[in-house]
Amino acid sequence: MEGGGGTLSEVHQKAKKLLLRSRDGLERLERLEHSAAGVDSELSFAVKKDIAQVQSLCVEMDRLWGSVGGKPQRDLWRRKVEQIAEEAESLKESLDKFNLRNQKRISEAKERAELLGRANGDSHVMRIFDEEAQAMQSVRTSARELENANAIGEAILSSIHGQRERLKSAHRKALDILNTVGISNSVLRLIERRNRVDQWIKYAGMLLTVIFLFAFVFWRH
Numbered sequence: 661m662e663g664g665g666g667t668l669s670e671v672h673q674k675a676k677k678l679l680l681r682s683r684d685g686l687e688r689l690e691r692l693e694h695s696a697a698g699v700d701s702e703l704s705f706a707v708k709k710d711i712a713q714v715q716s717l718c719v720e721m722d723r724l725w726g727s728v729g730g731k732p733q734r735d736l737w738r739r740k741v742e743q744i745a746e747e748a749e750s751l752k753e754s755l756d757k758f759n760l761r762n763q764k765r766i767s768e769a770k771e772r773a774e775l776l777g778r779a780n781g782d783s784h785v786m787r788i789f790d791e792e793a794q795a796m797q798s799v800r801t802s803a804r805e806l807e808n809a810n811a812i813g814e815a816i817l818s819s820i821h822g823q824r825e826r827l828k829s830a831h832r833k834a835l836d837i838l839n840t841v842g843i844s845n846s847v848l849r850l851i852e853r854r855n856r857v858d859q860w861i862k863y864a865g866m867l868l869t870v871i872f873l874f875a876f877v878f879w880r881h
Contacts, residue, residue: 668724668737675717675744682710682751689758704762707755709807714748 666674685707692700718741725737 668721668728671717671721671724672740672744675714675721675748678710678714678717679744679747679751682707682714682748685710686751686755686758689755693758693761704755704759707751711748711752711755714744715752718745718748 685703689700689704689707721737721741721744725734725741728734728737
């Protein structure tokens with residue numbers, strides 16, 4: 661079964677990978693919660709984005725598993741999709757609770773700083789919190805730019821994937837024609853080797869494109 665994002669199996673594998681990355685990210689956030697380093701706002705944003713994408717993939721899988729032939733197979737896929745959806749919802753609830761705790765700590769710290777500032781007539785502490793707010797805004801801006809860069813990278817990879825499928829189809833047709841006219845096996849092997857080299861060049865170009873995009877974003881900040 662295929663959908664806009666691939667076969668049911670491919671979408672399921674993508675959802676599982678995102679779910680694992682979300683779980684790891686949440687665990688890192690919880691370890692940082694009481695550390696001196698403090699909470700990584702950019703990591704929190706990334707985890708939230710991954711969970712939302714998993715939930716979107718679950719919607720797509722709900723549409724796909726209903727078209728699977730055979731009731732046992734449909735029931736199996738239904739359970740798999742439900743399990744992914746339940747884990748994603750559980751992670752979302754944990755992340756929401758974490759963010760509430762973090763916001764409460766920030767609010768309490770700001771209140772203490774305001775009291776201290778009024779008692780001592782010192783505005784230095786308040787300036788620190790203003791600087792922290794500006795830093796958080798900068799992180800959010802960077803995260804949005806990173807998300808835009810990621811979307812551009814995904815669009816490029818999708819386009820390259822389509823080109824690869826067309827090249828594979830053309831390659832198969834060429835092989836059929838060559839076999840029909842009786843081209844020797846040595847020539848066919850030469851074509852196969854050339855095709856593998858082209859694929860490595862293509863993958864290298866994809867990797868360099870993604871690296872450039874991420875480097876550009878982080879260089880700006």
